[in-house]
């Protein structure tokens with residue numbers, strides 16, 4: 001990594017390093033940012049700015065590169081990496097940020113490019129000065145009337161705009177695409193095995209962290225809290241004490257809907273990193289048991305550590321294994337199936353995911369999801385309940401998997417409970433008894449939830 005000029009603000013230096021790691025090393029932007037911010041000892045305000053810069057430049061890459069190519073009159077691939085990253089960061093500030101003076105955006109990007117060596121800084125200077133004059137017009141020339149234009153304007157691959165157009169209709173698809181370049185909500189869940197939500201909120205308030213009770217479409221999430229602005233959970237005493245977990249409101253709804261009673265035996269298929277596992281543990285309490293299955297050994301180990309931190313290790317047994325395999329330890333009172341998915345409901349918090357996700361992978365994922373759902377269902381006792389959940393907005397992985405299950409032999413003896421009846425605002429358009437949360441409408445991740453009961 002080349003040295004980055006000290007004339008550049010710490011937040012921009014961190015953002016530039018993150019961009020380079022994402023592009024050159026295939027790093028995950030969120031993880032790279034967390035590491036670089038600690039290394040650079042960023043203050044909270046600088047951290048927030050570095051996040052907006054790094055996430056924004058990765059998310060809006062397609063739109064930024066379109067403008068760069070128009071103004072520089074050459075393909076982005078022909079640019080030196082330091083020049084490319086300085087241009088992306090500079091343009092992002094000029095075109096999408098309020099409150100950054102244009103001369104600061106230009107000068108700081110020029111300094112970033114100088115640190116890359118050579119004369120590339122001259123191109124950065126020329127392109128960004130042109131962008132001050134011509135950039136807004138270039139941008140306003142784009143429109144989202146059709147999926148192709150929407151993909152360019154909102155910076156996603158064409159296939160994703162098409163997928164959402166077909167799944168949600170043009171209005172919701174446009175609103176969703178416009179929304180996914182913004183910051184994700186900061187949401188937490190109080191671990192009721194060790195603390196009470198009101199007491200934790202009061203302690204946070206004493207440390208100057210303002211939270212509000214969490215709800216979703218009018219439904220209270222008693223263990224949830226929402227923080228206004230950024231919050232460094234790992235640096236807060238509630239992390240070490242196990243009182244808090246970072247968890248979106250959508251994810252908190254999952255275990256709340258399954259609602260296993262104290263003392264129940266629960267099977268949690270595809271469990272790491274364990275947000276829902278530890279929520280299930282808090283619901284079944286000390287007299288209950290959760291068997292948490294995770295295929296990836298490293299993630300299973302991290303899950304064990306999370307359970308220990310949250311004082312749930314006496315309730316949870318972590319098994320490293322394949323959740324699609326039949327089980328010999330049933331029947332269980334309740335089953336959560338949270339299989340791997342395309343993750344398209346989480347684009348705000350995972351900036352590079354839209355560039356990693358592959359349309360071709362969706363069919364394979366749907367097959368695996370079906371196998372894991374069928375294995376979970378087979379392990380359920382009669383009158384036991386199963387919740388199928390994904391963090392994606394992708395009918396093939398959501399409604400179609402559940403419909404296929406109900407239509408095949410594996411699904412005989414199961415009924416689909418009507419989650420939509422009490423929550424009409426959250427209903428899926430395709431299968432109204434299931435829920436499809438939408439980030440632009442609900443302010444949280446785009447989860448899908450289906451609730452099944454075994455009848456025979």
Ligand SMILES: C[S@@+](CC[C@H](N)C(=O)[O-])C[C@H]1O[C@@H](n2cnc3c(N)ncnc32)[C@H](O)[C@@H]1O
Pocket residue numbers: 251269270271272273274275276277293294295296299321322323324338339340341
């Ligand atoms: C969506 S995540 C689960 C999130 C988790 N339930 C939570 O609330 O934190 C899916 C997980 O399934 C794991 N996985 C993928 N294929 C699997 C399989 N065949 N069996 C078990 N786990 C699997 C992945 O490693 C990943 O950790």
